[in-house]
Amino acid sequence: MSIRHSLLALLSEGPKYGFQLRQEFEMSTGEVWPLNVGQVYTTLQRLERDGLARSDDVEVDERQKNYRITDEGSEELSHWLRTPPDLSEPPRDELVIKVLVASRLPDVDVYEVIQVHRRYIVQLMQQWTHLKEDESRFDLAFALAVDAELFRLDSVVRWLDAADGRLRRAAYEPAPENPVALPSIHRRTGAHR
């Protein structure tokens, strides 16, 4: 989450005070990412240092400073919005590692391990869905943020289901005698290496 660029985005709507920026940031993310006021002021000072925003040059309390975006700030924002985050490198996923380890250990029931994680994630999804269910809390930013979380968790459940199926199938099929070395695919993919 780039607080820096989110604050620039809010400033691109017009000049704002630090306290107001914090409130608007939380509202725009559906209050899913709480932000403390210290983070806001530190970030604003850095934006100012880097020439992306400026404040009224009066020596007043941080709370009363009014910030506005500079031309460089607008350019930076536009560039950031269009730059894909780096997804080319697979993250070191702890859950994947746990399932891989469980699948190798003879005394561990890998399906039981998978189910423990599946249940935990479905429970998390239930919690997020219950938040969505409460329509009094509903707003568009909140729904989008909750959806993102649900889709992320859903992809983990689907991976667990696929792993479950693949392991069951592998249990019935003998392993190849001379396993072929895996091609190092990840070395050839990814634009941002």
Add this chain to the structure above:
Amino acid sequence: MSMLELRQVSKRYGQGANEVDAIADIDLAVERGSLVAIMGPSGSGKSTLLTIAGSLEEPTTGDVMIDGARLSGMSRNDKARLRRRSVGYVFQDFNLLAGLTAVENVSLPLELDGISMKKARAKGMAALEGLGLADRAESFPDQLSGGERQRVAIARAVVGERSLLLADEPSGALDSVNGEAVMRMILAACHGGVAAVVVTHDAKLASWADRVVFLRDGNAVDETLPPPSPEELLNPEVPNPS
């Protein structure tokens, strides 16, 4: 008393060496007002469980009770009456009759139960209105979108005083926004006192339920704990269990 109760229910197909347990020793109780999801891969017995719960199929062993009435001692006619009055089904492919309008599809089960056409139609209209479909009442299924057809199917499942709703992959091929709308409707029916069972392989749909039961090779292997309140999730002071 639970609206639906399964006690040690098993279903066996085939004989001798070909014998297969589709489901084995399932215990399940669903209260009025609650939504239970059954999750599992294809072939795990989800659909068998649902057809047995809805009295469309007999278990090999075990008991099924709907609203306190035990199905095993009942005549075919009594079972059919119980189904018409108490049980609504929603299937993946909607199963609407193509030659009937939306409201005719919805009121048909009431008419079959001997309710006058006029009364059945009024109840059918009320069910459609409840799902925001009053203006589509006279449309035929092929004039409705996928999402609308599924809403008609849900209206048909809850029309009258039915109190048990059984749904098999109810969002079918709908996109995720329409799938969510389907789950919201099922949940609304539950808030009105209906007991619902949804079988699905989709965790996003299952997460609408109060309780998720995991089925594997015909066995109920696990289930979710009751969810904590929404506040606990947004309150950073509560430690994350991960």
